[in-house]
Amino acid sequence: GIAACIFDLDGVIVDTAVYHFKAWKRLANELGFNFTAAQNEKLKGVSRVRSLELILEWGGIQKSAAEQQELATRKNEWYVDMVHHMTPEEILPGAKELLESLRAAGIKTALGSASKNARVILEKVDILSLFDVVVDGNMVAASKPDPEVFLKGAEALGVAPERCVVFEDAIAGVEAGKAGGMKVVGIGEKDVLHEADLVVSGLHEIDLQTLTNLYNSK
Numbered sequence: 001g002i003a004a005c006i007f008d009l010d011g012v013i014v015d016t017a018v019y020h021f022k023a024w025k026r027l028a029n030e031l032g033f034n035f036t037a038a039q040n041e042k043l044k045g046v047s048r049v050r051s052l053e054l055i056l057e058w059g060g061i062q063k064s065a066a067e068q069q070e071l072a073t074r075k076n077e078w079y080v081d082m083v084h085h086m087t088p089e090e091i092l093p094g095a096k097e098l099l100e101s102l103r104a105a106g107i108k109t110a111l112g113s114a115s116k117n118a119r120v121i122l123e124k125v126d127i128l129s130l131f132d133v134v135v136d137g138n139m140v141a142a143s144k145p146d147p148e149v150f151l152k153g154a155e156a157l158g159v160a161p162e163r164c165v166v167f168e169d170a171i172a173g174v175e176a177g178k179a180g181g182m183k184v185v186g187i188g189e190k191d192v193l194h195e196a197d198l199v200v201s202g203l204h205e206i207d208l209q210t211l212t213n214l215y216n217s218k
């Protein structure tokens with residue numbers, strides 16, 4: 001049966017996209033252009049440096065590598081300030097319950113996130129202890145849709161990828177899980193996350209029976 005579940009962070013366990021949006025918007029505005037919610041959607045699962053490249057492209061401005069470094073750092077400082085005020089009430093519905101029931105059933109848990117701030121966020125919402133392993137943006141070279149982050153998680157848990165289920169809200173993340181040979185549960189909409197083996201609106205829709213059925217399905 002299933003030996004491990006690997007979770008994305010942003011959009012699966014907590015909704016930090018709102019904070020990323022505020023920080024990127026502030027940066028864009030300081031640079032003299034706007035940044036929309038629709039653009040923010042496109043940055044889900046995308047690394048910090050790549051997000052900045054896209055934003056500068058959308059704003060139609062060019063910056064040197066050194067300036068980009070400085071801008072990314074500035075954005076991250078605002079983001080980290082907001083994240084430091086996060087509380088356990090911000091855990092998305094069903095996330096904590098699912099992690100606890102996996103624990104009780106002897107199924108291992110890992111976090112697989114592109115965020116370099118993943119660990120501090122888990123600490124702030126007081127859920128870090130429910131993860132056996134945390135793989136974050138500081139530990140991977142290749143971004144999703146490359147499966148590296150999830151394969152590292154499986155390896156650290158000592159579990160074969162085939163026996164892992166990944167939970168992801170981003171298209172690139174769903175692709176990463178599939179590329180790693182794992183079952184993938186998409187969090188969001190079916191017509192967007194069409195590569196996922198199952199799509200639900202949130203972790204509150206998932207229980208052990210759902211996972212067993214998913215694992216036994218082709």
Ligand code: G6P
Nearest residue numbers: 010044045046048114115116117
């Ligand atoms: C997640 C989010 C992205 C974010 C990335 C890096 O994948 O969905 O929006 O850009 O993490 O986050 P960081 O905290 O390292 O800037």
Ligand code: MG
Nearest residue numbers: 008010011169
């Ligand atoms: Mg995500």
